Amino acid sequence: MNYQAPRGTYDRLPQDSKAWEYVIRQFQSIVESYGYGEISTPMFEETELFIRSSGDTSDVVSKEMYTFTDKGDRSLTLKPEGTAGVVRAFNQHKIGAQGGIHRFWYFIPIFRYDRPQKGRCRQGHQVGLELLGSDSVYSDAEVIDITTKFYRALGIDNVTVFINSIGCENARKQYAEAILQHVATYLSTKDEEFNSKTRKNPLRLLDNKDPEIKELMKSAPKIDAYLSEHSKDRFNKLKQVLDTYGINYQVDSTLVRGLDYYNETVFEVTSDTIGAQSSLCGGGRYDNLVKQLGGPTTPSCGVAMGIERALLVMPEREYEQYNLDFFFVAATDSGMNKVIELSNKKRLKGYRCNFDLDFRNIKQQMKLAHRLNSKNVVIIGDDELTKSSVTVKNMENGDQLSISETEFLTNDVGAN
RNA sequence: GCGGGUGUAGCUCAGGGGUUAGAGCACCUCACUGUGGCUGAGGGGGCCGUGGGUUCGAUUCCCAUCAUCCGCCCCA
Numbered sequence: 001m002n003y004q005a006p007r008g009t010y011d012r013l014p015q016d017s018k019a020w021e022y023v024i025r026q027f028q029s030i031v032e033s034y035g036y037g038e039i040s041t042p043m044f045e046e047t048e049l050f051i052r053s054s055g056d057t058s059d060v061v062s063k064e065m066y067t068f069t070d071k072g073d074r075s076l077t078l079k080p081e082g083t084a085g086v087v088r089a090f091n092q093h094k095i096g097a098q099g100g101i102h103r104f105w106y107f108i109p110i111f112r113y114d115r116p117q118k119g120r121c122r123q124g125h126q127v128g129l130e131l132l133g134s135d136s137v138y139s140d141a142e143v144i145d146i147t148t149k150f151y152r153a154l155g156i157d158n159v160t161v162f163i164n165s166i167g168c169e170n171a172r173k174q175y176a177e178a179i180l181q182h183v184a185t186y187l188s189t190k191d192e193e194f195n196s197k198t199r200k201n202p203l204r205l206l207d208n209k210d211p212e213i214k215e216l217m218k219s220a221p222k223i224d225a226y227l228s229e230h231s232k233d234r235f236n237k238l239k240q241v242l243d244t245y246g247i248n249y250q251v252d253s254t255l256v257r258g259l260d261y262y263n264e265t266v267f268e269v270t271s272d273t274i275g276a277q278s279s280l281c282g283g284g285r286y287d288n289l290v291k292q293l294g295g296p297t298t299p300s301c302g303v304a305m306g307i308e309r310a311l312l313v314m315p316e317r318e319y320e321q322y323n324l325d326f327f328f329v330a331a332t333d334s335g336m337n338k339v340i341e342l343s344n345k346k347r348l349k350g351y352r353c354n355f356d357l358d359f360r361n362i363k364q365q366m367k368l369a370h371r372l373n374s375k376n377v378v379i380i381g382d383d384e385l386t387k388s389s390v391t392v393k394n395m396e397n398g399d400q401l402s403i404s405e406t407e408f409l410t411n412d413v414g415a416n
Numbered sequence: 417g418c419g420g421g422u423g424u425a426g427c428u429c430a431g432g433g434g435u436u437a438g439a440g441c442a443c444c445u446c447a448c449u450g451u452g453g454c455u456g457a458g459g460g461g462g463c464c465g466u467g468g469g470u471u472c473g474a475u476u477c478c479c480a481u482c483a484u485c486c487g488c489c490c491c492a
Contacts (some may be wrong), residue, residue: 001456004483005481007482007483007484011488058490059489059490059491060490060491063417063490064490064491081491081492110492112491112492113491114417114489114490114491115418115488115489115490116418116484116485117485117486117487118485118486120490120491120492124491124492125492126492128492204490209488209489212490254464257491258490258491259491268492279478279491279492282491282492283492304492305492306491306492307492308492309492310492329450329451331450331451332450338484357463361449361450362449362451363448363449363450363451363452365452366450366451366452366453367451367452367453368452369451369452370452370453373450377451377452379450379451382450383450391450391451393451393452394483395452395453398451398452400451
């Protein structure tokens with residue numbers, strides 16, 4: 001029997017990890033420059049948590065969750081998104097009890113039972129951040145600013161953020177009603193499944209790709225008309241602040257989010273180069289979620305960015321070519337002890353060192369050094385042993401020099 | 417969950433109802449017993465995804481299944 005990774009999952013091998021680590025490092029250094037701290041929550045939570053936060057009509061909850069019952073008969077779910085866990089931890093540890101603003105970042109796997117496709121896996125990975133405790137438009141702007149900085153750091157040019165305001169819950173209800181009225185005649189021609197799906201979340205019609213629906217939605221009412229004065233002012237202020245930041249954005253009044261907890265500002269960055277899964281990240285405000293999950297009133301916003309998708313659109317870049325600084329070669333058996341001694345001393349100084357565990361002949365050892373991409377080879381044979389010296393060979397240009405052992409250990413010869 | 421494409425060597429891919437299934441790259445050995453890459457010569461490697469059917473005979477045709485890719489859907 002040959003085993004393979006479960007459908008929709010993949011192994012990340014060392015050669016893929018350079019790009020991966022680069023992405024994570026960029027994210028981390030950006031969010032840390034804004035004072036965000038890492039939060040790590042369990043990979044699974046009570047199923048109820050996700051149903052309460054994302055909403056039981058969302059596809060994520062209704063058909064994509066990895067839910068299981070443990071031996072204590074608890075219903076648990078591998079997390080399909082990051083926000084719910086952070087908010088749960090925030091409430092559990094009473095972090096918001098004294099008020100104030102709290103900034104978290106995370107890097108997590110997410111699990112969704114869905115048909116695998118380009119940019120879509122059953123175990124995906126996200127980096128994200130949550131800014132809890134501020135209802136200021138400056139908090140929206142900060143999150144959007146970090147998002148654009150992140151993509152720019154990855155070399156993804158001309159990042160455009162699509163933004164929209166979906167207002168407060170009340171406005172959304174009224175607007176949803178208006179949409180339903182607008183499509184009433186059309187709905188009467190469709191089957192029951194489509195009808196019930198549409199009635200549950202009418203706003204999804206806005207970004208539907210069906211040409212017929214697209215045409216129909218052109219004449220549909222716009223959300224602006226249903227926004228409260230407060231929401232409108234807020235959205236206008238946000239646009240001004242984004243201008244101040246110099247952020248490239250575009251208002252898209254059809255932009256809605258699939259998870260129920262969002263309100264007011266929502267945003268997304270897309271790419272047309274990765275096929276159907278064009279969304280690189282999604283975020284927005286969730287002013288009621290903390291309270292809804294049992295905490296204090298805590299207006300908040302956040303964003304989650306898909307790592308797999310970022311990697312798809314990211315331009316190729318050169319990563320460091322060498323995996324080792326020194327590969328030690330023992331020309332004869334008597335050199336082996338010295339090889340171990342010197343490689344360990346160099347390792348303690350932070351150099352990446354290795355040698356042939358099988359101690360084959362010098363030619364084989366050289367080949368191995370080459371294959372392991374070592375910057376230098378250090379040759380230790382009988383000559384070197386009697387002179388207490390080493391021969392250092394630069395593997396790029398083939399230059400070779402003989403230096404004393406002490407000089408080799410104290411100098412940074414061959415380091416660069 | 418629905419539709420379409422593809423599964424042949426480690427990788428990229430040819431091929432084709434009939435002895436022993438190919439190429440390029442990679443790998444190993446030797447030329448080269450204290451020196452990798454370059455060159456030359458040689459070599460190892462395959463249940464042709466899996467299960468069933470048709471057939472004298474299937475890796476090739478048919479069905480199923482699994483995986484993978486693309487689209488729908490959904491979303492990151």
